Amino acid sequence: MKLSEIASIISSEFNSDDMDITGINTLLDANENEISFVSNSKYIKDIKNTKAGAVLISKDLLEYIPTSTVALVTDNSYWSMAILSKHFAPLIEDESLDTPSIGEGSKVSAKAEIANGAVIGKNCTILAHVYVGANVVVGDNTILYPNVTVYRDCKIGSDCIIHANTVVGSDGFGFATNGMGEHKKIYQNGNAIIEDDVEIGSNTSIDRAVFGTTLIKKGVRIDNLVQIGHNCEVGEYSVFVAQSGSAGSTKFGRNVVMGGQSASAGHLSVAPFSTFAARSGITKTIKESGKTYAGFPLMEHKLWMKLQAKISRLLKK
């Protein structure tokens, strides 16, 4: 899409040279053909370092923009980005893509739906009522149980098992809100990637990224009814027990264990080999690896045990 067209869509003044914009991305991840956005002065350092071809930006931050980046001034750059995101959303299905490719030895139910552009590896089992979206790639020996839905552009590795009614790649929970309290959807144009040897339980939701990728690494085990927010990264061999979840953009190291009904806030980093007891609530980055936590607010498990003993003594006062 032409940058001049983008300026017109968001009603911003345009008086630079025109250029092709291929997508939206964050300040630090955008390349010279992408547009980014910023409205908060806490990102001044990122503005200075951006390689984005253009940025949706509020007037007061204009001075920090690199000379190689075109500024499109807007009162609410997050709202403008939301408007723009729809224009970069691909078709849900695209009949012009190749008919699906099914590898040797794979069994695909006649009652499954494999969209054009999908590529299924060898010796897979795809049961009835599964939906595999456009351009999805599935490795070898993978089993998709009935009623699994995989949205377009996602990737599932080899030797994976995804249990019934689980969803991979549904839209992350993203929207801008204006002063009237109205919401504008931010189209989630990223994807989700499930690496090899991952097992996911039933009725679980793995959201796709807004930009980039939600990543579930090799050997991960995810139980039933788990929520993985957009842009999360779950490290190798990590374990999410039933009804646990994470808000968006949190990075879990390898062999993290999230107990039943535990959860993490978004935009955090969790050190490898951390264990969280059932109902733990993580609200801060965990830097030291190998410890066990409990509670909400979170603390080390042994402290939590001690604290509960102290609390119970209140009954005797």
Next chain:
Amino acid sequence: MKLSEIASIISSEFNSDDMDITGINTLLDANENEISFVSNSKYIKDIKNTKAGAVLISKDLLEYIPTSTVALVTDNSYWSMAILSKHFAPLIEDESLDTPSIGEGSKVSAKAEIANGAVIGKNCTILAHVYVGANVVVGDNTILYPNVTVYRDCKIGSDCIIHANTVVGSDGFGFATNGMGEHKKIYQNGNAIIEDDVEIGSNTSIDRAVFGTTLIKKGVRIDNLVQIGHNCEVGEYSVFVAQSGSAGSTKFGRNVVMGGQSASAGHLSVAPFSTFAARSGITKTIKESGKTYAGFPLMEHKLWMKLQAKISRLLKK
């Protein structure tokens, strides 16, 4: 159904004029062609004000019934109502209804099922393995992702997006229990209405009303794995984050934010612009609008922060 027939079904004595009864409803919502029920003396005021044509009622409350309402005396009016509810349940599917109507420009997968009586608007996208039940009405431009189920008689507005494997209109959790601890299903003969511009995540459950309507108002955003109980009302632009939920009959004002894994008890009222942190548990009506809460028991967020600091000091004692 004839009132005399109802009396016979629940084994109640019948010696009034006969009449046609078209449905069951609450004391205050029932009209002169409907039957209601009451067994608890705390509803005496409602009995006095009911416009119901008939009421299932325990002997001790008979004196409060208006002269225009016929009383059917029963030992356990709630159990009797449960028995009766089955007789008012419509067929799940009804082949005598019109073949579905699909609006211009709408794309419906050959692997979706649209039941007779359904009316789909213009430019909708209905993907594989979606189920749209009898008499369901869907507005224009709405997207139903794969494996979405919409039960009969529900309505989905225009410009809505419902993500994969979400259910709209499943039965609310309703049953009567007798002295032996056995349960009798209360058929949920109401519906669920999703207004325009609503987005609902994946694997979410929105229950239909027992009578009347579960209502999700314009512009609401609901995330993945959320539970909305029967007869709830969610106000305009309210937000339910992943794994949050509400028990039945709670009314949320506009722009309420329910954090991740938060929940509300049933039969409450929540003031507009209230915000509930992750894991909040609402057990009382919130009257004042615009405040932020946390915890279970619930308190203002700043108090909760202070309280957690006080609690952590117990460790030093």
Next chain:
Amino acid sequence: MKLSEIASIISSEFNSDDMDITGINTLLDANENEISFVSNSKYIKDIKNTKAGAVLISKDLLEYIPTSTVALVTDNSYWSMAILSKHFAPLIEDESLDTPSIGEGSKVSAKAEIANGAVIGKNCTILAHVYVGANVVVGDNTILYPNVTVYRDCKIGSDCIIHANTVVGSDGFGFATNGMGEHKKIYQNGNAIIEDDVEIGSNTSIDRAVFGTTLIKKGVRIDNLVQIGHNCEVGEYSVFVAQSGSAGSTKFGRNVVMGGQSASAGHLSVAPFSTFAARSGITKTIKESGKTYAGFPLMEHKLWMKLQAKISRLLKK
């Protein structure tokens, strides 16, 4: 499978008489044609009492094995059992089984999938996009709403209602982990049985047993988004409210009520007529019946109320 073959699969020395092994089971449940496993000295009593034909066992526990049981020595018997479990897993679908049998008066959507070996009773309603696996037995008058998935070998009783997108019989969350933190799937070769007159809400997951059966007894009511772990037993007329759950192998007596978002740890026993308030967390066996609990850590509800009052007074200090 020959025991000599098993020894070869797990690289264990084999110098006993050969025999046929029909399955894997626990020390106490295994019969003379089954193989069991043990690596922990706390099960010495069970080793002494096992009737298993063979046992995967660590060297240090060899002395406790009955003379009628063959020992296969292995460094990590749990890991060896995981490897072995795959070899006892039946095919997901098996075309050599009989074509499905559908009882008189049952309506099965042309868009449902009923696998070979399944037997559906009389007057059932099976809606579009339902999946009924191999050898599944469904009783009479049962309703399976759209997108329900029932895995192979499970049983659903008569007069049951299973709401949309619910899964019965998905694999329990079972795996062995080695010293490198890598996981090996334990194939869940048991099943799940739902007895008569059970209603299960939408988007709920009932896992199949690793060995034996996950059992939901007569008259149980399970709401939406509930997790029932492998090998649980839920007693007659028990009630699980939305978003509640249980880890594996816990036995609930009759008429237990699990409030919204409550949960139980695994391997416990919960006395009949126990009631757990919303968000309760059960971590110990409940022996006395008929009491009401709350909190996490769990305590009697009246104590929890008192404790919350005490805690709130900390704010005044």
